Amino acid sequence: MNIADHPLFLSLTPVFLLIALGYMAGQRRWVREASVPDLSNLVFLVLIPALLFRTMSTVRFEALDLRPVLAYFVAGGALLLVSIAWRGLNRESVVLALAGVFSNMVMIGITLVGLAYGQAGLVTLLTLVSVHALILLSSATLILAWAAAREQHAAGGRAQSVGRTVWSAAKSAVIHPVPLPIVCGLLYAQTGWGLPLVIDRPLQLLGSAFGPVSLLLVGVTLAHTPLGGHVRTALWVVASKNLLLPVLVGISAWAFGITGLPLTVMVVAAALPSGANVFLFAQRYGVAQAQTTAAMGLSTAVSAITLSAVMAFMAWING
Numbered sequence: 001m002n003i004a005d006h007p008l009f010l011s012l013t014p015v016f017l018l019i020a021l022g023y024m025a026g027q028r029r030w031v032r033e034a035s036v037p038d039l040s041n042l043v044f045l046v047l048i049p050a051l052l053f054r055t056m057s058t059v060r061f062e063a064l065d066l067r068p069v070l071a072y073f074v075a076g077g078a079l080l081l082v083s084i085a086w087r088g089l090n091r092e093s094v095v096l097a098l099a100g101v102f103s104n105m106v107m108i109g110i111t112l113v114g115l116a117y118g119q120a121g122l123v124t125l126l127t128l129v130s131v132h133a134l135i136l137l138s139s140a141t142l143i144l145a146w147a148a149a150r151e152q153h154a155a156g157g158r159a160q161s162v163g164r165t166v167w168s169a170a171k172s173a174v175i176h177p178v179p180l181p182i183v184c185g186l187l188y189a190q191t192g193w194g195l196p197l198v199i200d201r202p203l204q205l206l207g208s209a210f211g212p213v214s215l216l217l218v219g220v221t222l223a224h225t226p227l228g229g230h231v232r233t234a235l236w237v238v239a240s241k242n243l244l245l246p247v248l249v250g251i252s253a254w255a256f257g258i259t260g261l262p263l264t265v266m267v268v269a270a271a272l273p274s275g276a277n278v279f280l281f282a283q284r285y286g287v288a289q290a291q292t293t294a295a296m297g298l299s300t301a302v303s304a305i306t307l308s309a310v311m312a313f314m315a316w317i318n319g
Helices: 007-027 033-056 066-087 091-099 105-154 162-174 178-190 195-224 231-255 260-271 277-285 287-316
Strands: none
Touching: 007 105, 007 195, 033 105, 033 162, 033 195, 066 091, 066 105, 066 231, 091 105, 091 178, 091 231, 091 260, 091 277, 091 287, 105 178, 105 195, 105 260, 105 287, 162 178, 195 277, 195 287, 231 260, 231 287, 277 287
């Protein structure tokens, strides 16, 4: 088979070409840094909800397999806790550990999995996406609040109550433009009504715009991401996120007896670069912002090699 016709090449090439084009647009200031938040709002508040709701609006509960999701979080949760313990319990440690386990499943993963593995792979990924932010971001919020409370107590200050922290974490994780439309679409699917054409067609158009716009936005963000002085820290994060997590997820999924397409999607999802939500955590808690930005940029750049290798390996073991 000609390499240009290989499914792996056909699915990866558009993703990284669009990221490269976005990078060039950012470097040449066609899209200025001040415009990035507005583009991000367009993607997260308009395009993503349309795509996620429409995709899940045809999925029945009985078609969902939650074992791959469980296997994923057994591995991801273990790596998160070990990373925090290795660095010590403090806000910087928690943020960097999260960067080493939180995948960019939405802006890169959805488009890539859709191209490479079709609708069946996308349903498996979206099942994971629906709880990915909920579990990891909520857990990280609670651990960060705990670490912040310890630091405040050590400094003689007064920390926020645990109950208020739990409520804030749960609310921000559920009322979010990623899990909310997935849950709403899944609930709508159980009615069996189907989407009227007058609603389905606009959702389809918005959803089809998500892939190219989000990938261009990743490239623009990379163009405005400085690496200076934080390469060593970023390399540790990349080793965790791009290499160690997919290995651990693969082992965990194998232990759960998961094979075929669900196994492939879980491992590929684990091999995706660090997600931008980690920077929001760093920004909120005022810690490790430069290190997190550098780690996210390097993880995305290196994923052109590591993600290709992981996808090729999964294609090889699946015959």
